[in-house]
Amino acid sequence: MVKITIGRHExxxxxxxxxxxxxxxxxxxxxxLFYIQERLDGGLCFRYSCRGAVCGSCAMLxxxxxxxxxxxxxxxxxxxxxxxxxxxxxxLKKAPLDANKEEVIVEPLPNLKVxxxxxxxxxxxxxxxxxxxxxxxxxxxxxxxxxxxxPHLQMQIERYTNCILCATCHxxxxxxxxxxxxxxxxxxAKAWRFxxxxxxxxxDLAELLTTIDSKEGIWGCDVVYNCVNVCPRKVPxxxxxxxxRDVLKKE
Ligand code: SF4
Numbered sequence: 442m443v444k445i446t447i448g449r450h451e452x453x454x455x456x457x458x459x460x461x462x463x464x465x466x467x468x469x470x471x472x473x474l475f476y477i478q479e480r481l482d483g484g485l486c487f488r489y490s491c492r493g494a495v496c497g498s499c500a501m502l503x504x505x506x507x508x509x510x511x512x513x514x515x516x517x518x519x520x521x522x523x524x525x526x527x528x529x530x531x532x533l534k535k536a537p538l539d540a541n542k543e544e545v546i547v548e549p550l551p552n553l554k555v556x557x558x559x560x561x562x563x564x565x566x567x568x569x570x571x572x573x574x575x576x577x578x579x580x581x582x583x584x585x586x587x588x589x590x591x592p593h594l595q596m597q598i599e600r601y602t603n604c605i606l607c608a609t610c611h612x613x614x615x616x617x618x619x620x621x622x623x624x625x626x627x628x629x630a631k632a633w634r635f636x637x638x639x640x641x642x643x644x645d646l647a648e649l650l651t652t653i654d655s656k657e658g659i660w661g662c663d664v665v666y667n668c669v670n671v672c673p674r675k676v677p678x679x680x681x682x683x684x685x686r687d688v689l690k691k692e
Pocket of ligand 1: 497603604605606607608609610611626627630671672673674675676678
């Protein structure tokens, strides 16, 4: 049996519940949450969809580190010693944790409002993303033209298009914890993806640089690489931010 301690939220109430889950070989944390919901507490709320690390819906704090429940093996995290660096990011009252008892602690993603239990409100995250206008405006008279992108450049762009908007990076970001207006790693990585794209027009790129050139944008980053370390798709937001800083320093 594995003990799973879950940070619960309902309205203004916050508390921790510990459940015992019968571990099966290859069991993921998401499967353990289903076990709890189906057999022990039908009221437990968590978000999921694809169950295969494609949709990004099941992002949560796992042993005080942001990650996807569907791609986390229970055997990898039970009894894990919690990284002290991540303790400070937790907005919740700390739960008691006994690492000797094969325990896992699960909490909602930080830096976003909690709706219930492990379900956070993604609205703010999407609003920050919208601020960088993550799309390409192709004029009507060019909309039927073929756009051939250099394969080398395409590979650079693809590092950033792999983002699944899970907000794991946002939940790990100390700048986002301090300042809710900070655009955050995902939006700035997305901005770099469109900055690199040769189909973006000059006016939009100039506007983009103005948007991100502030303390709420690229200058707000602490450059601690939390986002790079936790991203399940290996997107490197800090690299994008540093590249933007180089661009703006040169202007
Ligand atoms: Fe998730 Fe990575 Fe995209 Fe951040 S950059 S939202 S961690 S996939």
